[in-house]
Each structure stands twice: as structure tokens, then as C-alpha cells.
Amino acid sequence: MATKLVEVIGQGSTGSVDLYLLCSLLSLLALYVFFLRPRTSTWKKSTSPSTSTLPPGPPRLPIIGNLHQFLVDHLPHRSLRRLSDRYGPLMYVQLGAARLLVVSSAEAAQQVLRTHDLAFSDRPPLRSPLRFSYGRRNLAGAPYGEEFTQTRKLVMSTLLGGKKHASLRPVREDEVGILVSAIARLSSGGPVNLTEMALCLFNNINRRVISGRRLSDYGDVCKSNPLHQMFLEVNDLIPGFSNSDLFPSMPWLDVLTGRHARIEKRFRDIDRFLEGEIDVNEADTDNDEMMDADGTDLEDDSNYVRTLLRLQKDPKLRLFLTRDRIKAIILASTSQIARTLGLDTACMQDMFIGGAQSSMASVEWAMAELMMKPEAMKKAQEEVRRVAGGKDRIDEDDLQKLEYMKLVMKETWRLHPTGPLLIPRQCREDCDVGGYTVPAGTLVHVNVWAIGRDPAYWRDPEVFRPERFEDVAVDYRGQNFVLIPFGSGRRMCPGMAPGVARLELALANLLLKFNWELPAGLEKHGLDMEEAFGISNRRRSPLVLKPTVAGPTPP
Numbered sequence: 165m166a167t168k169l170v171e172v173i174g175q176g177s178t179g180s181v182d183l184y185l186l187c188s189l190l191s192l193l194a195l196y197v198f199f200l201r202p203r204t205s206t207w208k209k210s211t212s213p214s215t216s217t218l219p220p221g222p223p224r225l226p227i228i229g230n231l232h233q234f235l236v237d238h239l240p241h242r243s244l245r246r247l248s249d250r251y252g253p254l255m256y257v258q259l260g261a262a263r264l265l266v267v268s269s270a271e272a273a274q275q276v277l278r279t280h281d282l283a284f285s286d287r288p289p290l291r292s293p294l295r296f297s298y299g300r301r302n303l304a305g306a307p308y309g310e311e312f313t314q315t316r317k318l319v320m321s322t323l324l325g326g327k328k329h330a331s332l333r334p335v336r337e338d339e340v341g342i343l344v345s346a347i348a349r350l351s352s353g354g355p356v357n358l359t360e361m362a363l364c365l366f367n368n369i370n371r372r373v374i375s376g377r378r379l380s381d382y383g384d385v386c387k388s389n390p391l392h393q394m395f396l397e398v399n400d401l402i403p404g405f406s407n408s409d410l411f412p413s414m415p416w417l418d419v420l421t422g423r424h425a426r427i428e429k430r431f432r433d434i435d436r437f438l439e440g441e442i443d444v445n446e447a448d449t450d451n452d453e454m455m456d457a458d459g460t461d462l463e464d465d466s467n468y469v470r471t472l473l474r475l476q477k478d479p480k481l482r483l484f485l486t487r488d489r490i491k492a493i494i495l496a497s498t499s500q501i502a503r504t505l506g507l508d509t510a511c512m513q514d515m516f517i518g519g520a521q522s523s524m525a526s527v528e529w530a531m532a533e534l535m536m537k538p539e540a541m542k543k544a545q546e547e548v549r550r551v552a553g554g555k556d557r558i559d560e561d562d563l564q565k566l567e568y569m570k571l572v573m574k575e576t577w578r579l580h581p582t583g584p585l586l587i588p589r590q591c592r593e594d595c596d597v598g599g600y601t602v603p604a605g606t607l608v609h610v611n612v613w614a615i616g617r618d619p620a621y622w623r624d625p626e627v628f629r630p631e632r633f634e635d636v637a638v639d640y641r642g643q644n645f646v647l648i649p650f651g652s653g654r655r656m657c658p659g660m661a662p663g664v665a666r667l668e669l670a671l672a673n674l675l676l677k678f679n680w681e682l683p684a685g686l687e688k689h690g691l692d693m694e695e696a697f698g699i700s701n702r703r704r705s706p707l708v709l710k711p712t713v714a715g716p717t718p719p
């Protein structure tokens with residue numbers, strides 16, 4: 165158990181065991197037990213301001229605080245829910261030297277993300293995201309302030325907003341078509357690994373919209389591309405606390421455990437890769453300029469890099485849009501959710517890394533839940549096939565008509581939010597919430613996973629039943645705090661529209677083109693529905709299913 169804790173805290177979800185830190189922690193624990201002294205079960209009163217109180221929380225050990233309590237379930241969002249059941253929806257815990265507010269009810273989330281949005285709109289300067297964001301020059305990791313506001317405006321108006329989103333529609337439709345053809349080609353050979361193929365799809369979409377290139381030509385062999393592996397490793401490195409975040413007085417811990425070297429190596433790799441993506445587009449743009457010297461319009465906004473390079477020529481933006489900022493923005497622009505202790509990571513590194521993994525996780529969870537609920541699968545397929553009305557694919561115009569599928573997505577995000585604890589925020593000033601005072605500098609995690617399974621809001625919360633949303637007007641766009649898979653407020657996900665479009669398009673076409681069965685041997689016990697050990701919300705086992713190409717739909 166202790167071994168796994170260290171993996172979660174120190175290495176991301178798949179990192180190697182941090183033996184040195186483990187030994188240190190255990191020694192500290194042993195010392196503590198040896199010199200055991202009685203403690204109170206609640207937190208001391210805050211001294212700043214003097215009349216205020218901190219929210220309640222579990223008793224903490226010296227130095228490590230409540231780190232050991234994350235061992236309870238191996239999954240931080242589960243462990244935190246268990247603690248919140250005891251200490252309340254506003255709970256204060258300590259991880260090493262880091263102070264953390266954990267929010268576990270819709271009402272408390274509304275207080276933090278809406279009522280006091282401004283006070284909680286910072287992000288913590290954690291070691292690993294700091295490096296991969298070129299010193300917080302991306303959007304997801306930027307401290308709240310003028311630079312953040314400018315970056316967010318720029319990203320929304322030029323990269324993720326309506327016009328650009330619409331112009332990239334052919335990329336999404338094209339890539340989903342390639343995925344479907346790849347699955348059809350492989351289907352005669354038995355079950356396919358849908359997890360891998362979905363990740364490949366979203367990596368291809370990401371790379372095409374960002375820099376105009378693909379990761380794999382075939383839709384099923386991304387795995388053999390070294391870039392794919394690099395993205396996965398960076399995705400695991402970025403989220404999560406480094407040891408030096410938890411024990412700032414022991415910065416050497418990161419060196420001793422090898423984390424510093426891993427971060428630096430992967431940072432160099434990713435920097436080289438991003439330089440290449442920019443160079444290629446820069447060269448193409450220069451060539452275009454030479455050919456169009458007669459004065460025709462030189463604008464080429466066919467991908468994010470080109471848009472940013474064009475904007476860089478604007479004298480008003482030249483100083484702001486440095487090369488490092490361009491790299492930071494494109495690395496981090498997607499989703500999905502960087503998960504520091506539970507954030508999906510997708511989003512801590514804006515575009516390249518996060519988006520693919522979170523989209524992949526949503527597709528695989530939706531498909532897995534539908535496989536376990538044949539009535540829901542039947543309903544979803546009937547709807548998709550009716551809407552297709554004889555066409556051999558669903559396009560983005562059709563998506564609005566897929567009402568049941570939208571319920572399926574809501575129910576999937578309720579049970580399996582891609583960032584179970586959202587991306588951590590940081591409190592910018594002392595703030596009074598729910599009768600307590602949260603001191604400036606406190607990190608904040610909103611446990612959306614716990615809110616999604618709280619019987620106070622949901623009948624039979626553990627049951628996958630998309631129909632529950634037929635009766636309640638609950639949306640996922642940040643207004644209903646019982647369902648906030650994209651967060652809410654000033655730091656809410658800016659990639660929701662492109663994220664949802666690619667997900668729905670992929671899912672609809674998978675349901676249209678294929679009938680799905682469990683592989684032999686699984687019919688009896690069903691799929692493994694456990695989450696992977698770690699901080700993100702991936703499935704523990706890859707989703708392997710047997711597709712059969714469906715016949716044409718009636719016109």
C-alpha cells in the first residue's frame with residue numbers, strides 16, 4: 165500500500181516505485197510512533213485572521229500530515245470521499261507541507277467555483293507542470309492575472325472558439341472515418357483493443373488540429389510510434405505532486421528519487437518535438453509567402469500553430485506571444501485534464517497531452533457501460549441508426565438529433581468524470597466559505613467523482629441509467645453543480661465544445677457501424693469496471709470488444 169501511495173504522489177499513475185521517499189516516509193512514521201503523543205481530532209484554529217476557523221479535517225501526523233490516508237483505497241478521490249463522509253463537504257487536509265481544501269458537495273462547490281470564483285481562480289505552481297508549461301506560460305497552469313486573462317482571451321477567440329471549431333470539423337469527421345475503417349478491417353480477426361484505437365484517434369485529431377500532421381496513418385498503430393509513448397509518459401509526469409511540492413525544505417528528494425532527471429529528459433524530448441512542429445509550419449508559411457508575393461491573402465489558419473505564428477506578426481502581440489508561450493499553449497491545450505491528485509490531466513498541459521487521454525477515457529467508459537447495459541446499448545444504437553437514415557456515417561450536423569446519446573454522455577461523466585478532482589486551484593487570499601476561513605495559498609480540489617455518486621442528489625447513484633436525466637434539467641456546462649465534468653467559473657474548461665464534438669462523433673459512429681460483443685470468456689462475469697490505480701480516471705483494463713460490421717441502415 166505504501167508503495168502505491170508513493171507512486172500516486174510522486175510519480176504519476178504508472179511511474180516506478182520511489183523507494184527512497186518510501187523509506188524516508190516510513191522512517192518518519194516510525195519515529196512518530198516511537199514518540200507518540202496525543203492529538204486532537206480537529207484542526208487548530210486559524211491564526212490568520214485570528215477569529216477564523218479552518219474547516220475540519222482528519223488528525224495529521226508530523227511532517228507527512230495526512231499523506232498516509234490516501235492509502236486507504238489507492239484512488240485519491242475514493243479516499244477523500246471516505247474522509248469527507250466523516251469530516252464534511254469542506255475538509256482541510258495536509259499533504260506534507262501542502263495544505264489542501266477538499267470540496268465534496270454541490271453546495272460547497274458552488275460556493276468555491278461561483279460565489280468565490282475570483283478568490284479561488286489561481287493554480288498552484290507545482291514543480292512538474294511548471295517545467296512543462298515553460299514557466300506557467302500556458303493557460304491551464306497560469307497564475308490568475310493579466311497574463312492569464314490575455315492568454316485565455318487569445319485561446320478562446322483564435323483556437324477553441326466557434327469559428328475555428330467549425331473550420332476544423334472536416335478533421336474530426338475525417339479521423340473518425342479512418343478509425344471506423346481500421347476497426348472494420350480488423351474486425352474479421354476477432355476482438356479489438358478499443359482503448360488503444362480511441363487514444364490513437366484522439367492523438368491524430370490533436371496533432372492535426374495543432375500542427376497539421378498525424379501520428380499514425382492507419383488508425384490502429386499509434387502504439388508503435390515513439391511519439392505516442394512520449395505523450396503517455398509526459399501525461400503521467402505532469403500531473404501529481406513532486407516530492408519537492410510536498411516537502412519544499414527537501415528539494416533534493418526529487419534528485420534522489422530520479423524524478424528530477426525524468427522531468428528534465430522528457431522536457432527536452434517534448435521541447436525538441438514542439439520545435440519541429442513549429443519549424444515545419446514556419447517553413448510552409450514562408451514558402452506560401454514567397455509564392456504569394458503578388459499580394460494575395462497570405463493567411464493560413466489551417467492549424468493552431470499557423471494561427472499563432474500569424475498572430476505573432478501582429479506588433480501588438482509580438483512581445484507577448486513568444487516562442488516559449490506558443491509551445492506552452494499548444495502542448496497544453498486540451499484536456500484533459502491534468503490531474504494533480506486526481507485531475508484529469510487533460511488540461512494541465514493544455515493541448516497535446518491532456519485532450520487525447522481524457523477523450524479516450526470518456527469513450528471507453530461510455531462503451532463499457534453500454535456493454536454492461538444491453539437495453540441502453542440497444543436504445544442508443546436504434547437512435548443512431550434512425551438518425552443516420554440510410555447514410556453510412558453520422559456527421560456533426562446529426563449530433564443535435566441524438567438525444568439519448570447525450571443522456572449517455574451525461575451519465576458517463578456523472579459516474580466517470582475524466583478529472584475526478586478537477587484541476588487544482590489555489591486560494592489567492594484568505595476567504596470565508598461556509599463559516600470557515602480558508603487561508604491564502606491553500607490548494608483546492610473539488611471531488612466531482614464523489615458529488616456524482618452522492619445519494620443526496622442521485623437515486624441509486626451506482627447504477628448506470630441515462631434515463632435519469634430525462635426527468636431532471638441538469639446540464640454539464642458549469643451551471644448545475646451536481647454535474648461539473650468541465651469545472652465551472654473563470655477556470656472552466658475552454659475546450660468543452662471541441663472536446664464534446666469529437667467524443668460524440670466517435671461514439672455515434674462506433675454505435676452506427678458495428679454491433680459489439682464481449683470477447684469469449686467474459687460473457688459470464690462481464691467487463692472489469694474498476695478504475696486504474698492512480699490519479700486519473702482511466703479504466704484499469706483496456707477495453708477489448710468484438711465488433712461485427714452492421715448492415716446498412718434503412719433510409
Ligand code: HEM
Nearest residue numbers: 304497498499500511514649650651652655656657659663
Ligand atoms: C472530454 C473532454 C474534456 C473534459 C472532460 C475536460 C475537463 C476539464 C476540466 C475539469 C478542467 C478544469 C476546470 C476547472 O478548474 O474548473 C479543464 C480545464 C482546461 N481544459 Fe479541458 N476538458 C476536455 C477537453 C478539452 C479540450 C479538447 C481542450 C483543448 C483543446 C481543453 C483545454 C483545457 C484547458 C486549456 C484548461 C485550463 C483552463 C484554465 O485553467 O483556465 N479541454 N478541462
